[in-house]
Amino acid sequence: MTSDRDIGGVIGSLFFFFIGAGVFAMSFEMSRMAAMFPRTVGAALAILSAIYVVAALRGYRGEAVEATSSASEQAEGLARRLTLLAVMIGWALLFPLVGMFVTSLTACVILMFTGLFERIPAQRLALYLGAVLGMVVSFYLLMSKLLHIPMPRGIFF
Amino acid sequence: MAFDIGSVLAQAISPFNLLLALLGVVLGTVIGALPGLSATMAIAVLVPFTFAMDPASGLIMLGAIYTGAIYGGAYAAILVNTPGTPSAIATTFDGFPMAKRGDGDLAMTLATLASVIGGVIGAIALMTLSPLLANIALAFQSSEYFWLAILGLTLIASLSTGNVLKGLIGGAFGLILSMIGVAVVGGDVRMTFGISGLLGGIDIVSALIGLYCIPVLIDMVARPDRHLEPAPLGRGFRFFEALGHCATNAFNLFRSSVIGTVVGILPGAGGSIASLVSYSEARRASRHPERFGTGEPGGLLATESANNATVGGGFIPTLVLGIPGTPPDAVILGALLVQGIRTGPELFTQQSGIVYIFMLGLLIATVMMLPVGLLIGRYAYRFIVNTPKALLVPLIAFMTVVGSFAIHSNPHDVLVMVSMGALGWLLSLAGFGPSPIVLGLVLGQIAEQGFMRAYMIGGARGNFGGQLLFDRPISWAIFALIVITLGLPLFRNLRQRKTKGKEAHP
Numbered sequence: 001m002t003s004d005r006d007i008g009g010v011i012g013s014l015f016f017f018f019i020g021a022g023v024f025a026m027s028f029e030m031s032r033m034a035a036m037f038p039r040t041v042g043a044a045l046a047i048l049s050a051i052y053v054v055a056a057l058r059g060y061r062g063e064a065v066e067a068t069s070s071a072s073e074q075a076e077g078l079a080r081r082l083t084l085l086a087v088m089i090g091w092a093l094l095f096p097l098v099g100m101f102v103t104s105l106t107a108c109v110i111l112m113f114t115g116l117f118e119r120i121p122a123q124r125l126a127l128y129l130g131a132v133l134g135m136v137v138s139f140y141l142l143m144s145k146l147l148h149i150p151m152p153r154g155i156f157f
Numbered sequence: 158m159a160f161d162i163g164s165v166l167a168q169a170i171s172p173f174n175l176l177l178a179l180l181g182v183v184l185g186t187v188i189g190a191l192p193g194l195s196a197t198m199a200i201a202v203l204v205p206f207t208f209a210m211d212p213a214s215g216l217i218m219l220g221a222i223y224t225g226a227i228y229g230g231a232y233a234a235i236l237v238n239t240p241g242t243p244s245a246i247a248t249t250f251d252g253f254p255m256a257k258r259g260d261g262d263l264a265m266t267l268a269t270l271a272s273v274i275g276g277v278i279g280a281i282a283l284m285t286l287s288p289l290l291a292n293i294a295l296a297f298q299s300s301e302y303f304w305l306a307i308l309g310l311t312l313i314a315s316l317s318t319g320n321v322l323k324g325l326i327g328g329a330f331g332l333i334l335s336m337i338g339v340a341v342v343g344g345d346v347r348m349t350f351g352i353s354g355l356l357g358g359i360d361i362v363s364a365l366i367g368l369y370c371i372p373v374l375i376d377m378v379a380r381p382d383r384h385l386e387p388a389p390l391g392r393g394f395r396f397f398e399a400l401g402h403c404a405t406n407a408f409n410l411f412r413s414s415v416i417g418t419v420v421g422i423l424p425g426a427g428g429s430i431a432s433l434v435s436y437s438e439a440r441r442a443s444r445h446p447e448r449f450g451t452g453e454p455g456g457l458l459a460t461e462s463a464n465n466a467t468v469g470g471g472f473i474p475t476l477v478l479g480i481p482g483t484p485p486d487a488v489i490l491g492a493l494l495v496q497g498i499r500t501g502p503e504l505f506t507q508q509s510g511i512v513y514i515f516m517l518g519l520l521i522a523t524v525m526m527l528p529v530g531l532l533i534g535r536y537a538y539r540f541i542v543n544t545p546k547a548l549l550v551p552l553i554a555f556m557t558v559v560g561s562f563a564i565h566s567n568p569h570d571v572l573v574m575v576s577m578g579a580l581g582w583l584l585s586l587a588g589f590g591p592s593p594i595v596l597g598l599v600l601g602q603i604a605e606q607g608f609m610r611a612y613m614i615g616g617a618r619g620n621f622g623g624q625l626l627f628d629r630p631i632s633w634a635i636f637a638l639i640v641i642t643l644g645l646p647l648f649r650n651l652r653q654r655k656t657k658g659k660e661a662h663p
Contacts (some may be wrong), residue, residue, distance in 0.1 A: 006588065006590055008585055008586055008587035009588050009589075011587055012584060012587030012588070012589055013326065014544045015587075015621065016329075016330055018327050019333065020329070020333075021647075023333055023336075023348065024177065026347075026348065027456045027621045030340070030343070030347060031343045032339075032356065032460050033342050033345075033609060034340035034342070034343030034344070034345035034347060035345075036609065036612075037332075037336060037605045037609075038333070038336050038348075040338070041329050041332045041333055042333065044329050045326065045330060045333065048322060048326045048329060049326055052322045052323065052326060055322065057485035062495055076379055076380065077174075077378065077379030077380060078379075080378040080379050080380050081378060082374075083378070083551070084374060084375055084554075085371075085375065085579055085582070086376045087554075087581075088374075088554065088575045088578065088645060089557075089575055089579070091554075091558060091571075092558070092568070092571045092572045092574070092575040093572070095558070095562075095568065095571070096568040100559075101563075104453075104555055104558065104559075107549075107554070107555075108551035108554070108555055109552050109553070111378075111551040112380050112548065112550070112551050113547075114550065115377070115378050115545075115546040115547040115548075115549070115550035115551070116546075116547045116646070117381035117546070117552065118381075123517075124259070128518075128545075128548060130552055131548055132187050132548065134553065135551070135552055135555065139555060139556075139559055143469075143559055143563060146202075146597050147194075147198065147202055147563070148202070148453035149562070149563050150566055150567055152568065
């Protein structure tokens, strides 16, 4: 297998193939009316994915107009990327339990440090931390007081 | 007409009503610019304040908030690549690449001009052709909705030039995502895997925020370079440059505004289909379709004029038939009823004064978007360019979380947003872009509902083919547009190959 083959596309297509096949199989447990679309689209997804796997293994690759990053480009700053993803997942899971304000402030401070690329003077750091606090407080008040959205209070608030 | 034009004009442009229109546009723009906060929410929150006002003033303010919020959706789409509403999906295609390369100021001015032009054309249609256009809404049945959704899906082919297979795979995956939850016809619970939070399906706005915004955030923290290229100093609003683009795209703007108005009339179709169809048409008709998706002003003008034209279009069935086309229309319909205004065909004869004040107010608010939008747009762009990443990353991340939570006040939507974001990032590594998935997700339900209803009606009549296509002239017209949209790029490719072949072997 040569390096110019679209290995990422093959892996992605295999993922979609199994989803399409799974949906096609599941459609047989549904009523006739509800099954029509899932069965058709599931089969189409599995067939298209299989065609792409075969085509990619034979050397076909095309460039989508919509820009997507390659795996090699994404390797740059991988630790920061994964930190952001982990913070977002933790934030989404914890805020109903811990409280929107506390989780948001914690997550925003971690993300602030994730977005820092150089050492900065203590004074500027304090300014950044103050800005993050101000941002969380103002958005929290906008949502809860002005727009009357019930923010989860959890263990803290 | 059973009203005095002079008194309508005097009321609509009274200093107090002008101030309310200005306030409404500013509030709507700011709320619309925040991903997840919708026009519906902005109007719903402010409706009680309008009850204390006289009906005309209250309605002018509501109309101004609505039109401002639809326009405000362009800010996040252009500056952060996050369409806060489905109607701004196509704005990201060319708006974000423009901002990325340092033309964010021009993109904001183009979006403002296009929104004003589209909004004005929609409002004029509302004022002059309402009863006539309302009949079009009645002529659209389930099969037309199905074909309209398929027409929107054909944009996948345009977006995936060179790799149509990946686009189709992404689109099919989006369609499957749209089927999660209770089936639109049949009522089965599908693909929820016992998770009660999935019964209502995947929320489109949460998925949009996740698929478009999380990969951008992930990219932002990886590199120390600026999020957007700053515009060179001294270029101002680039107003005349933008006007030049509008002049060269005059027909594109007009066509997109008409598409926006007509699609806006159809209940349930709304801004997303209008902007996608107009983008697709602009690309098809362009002499340089290959530039679309890389920061082409024509693409941005098409989508922004169309989505603002839907505001005026959407009010046509609301006022003439009492059928609200979109959720904000429904809230405004409620406000109209509270003010003692009965919608329906008699509205234009019995209470025409107040209706025309409202329409004129909408037109004035749309025109006010020009100075307001230029000013806010310029500072929004500068703010995003000059804010250090250490502050921009938590700000955008916080907006995505509170924005997706605010949709239904449901933590499940935040989980959906983050999951879709992570999935979107992983799929981008494999070369699958987010737009085909989003198109499938947004249009899937409309397509399935339209097809299944046509299937049931056609089945009962024993003439499914006729119900779906053969006996329906509007379906034929949309079907022809689908064939042209799909066939023209193939024809162009063939002609290019032929020309190249002739040049190689003269």
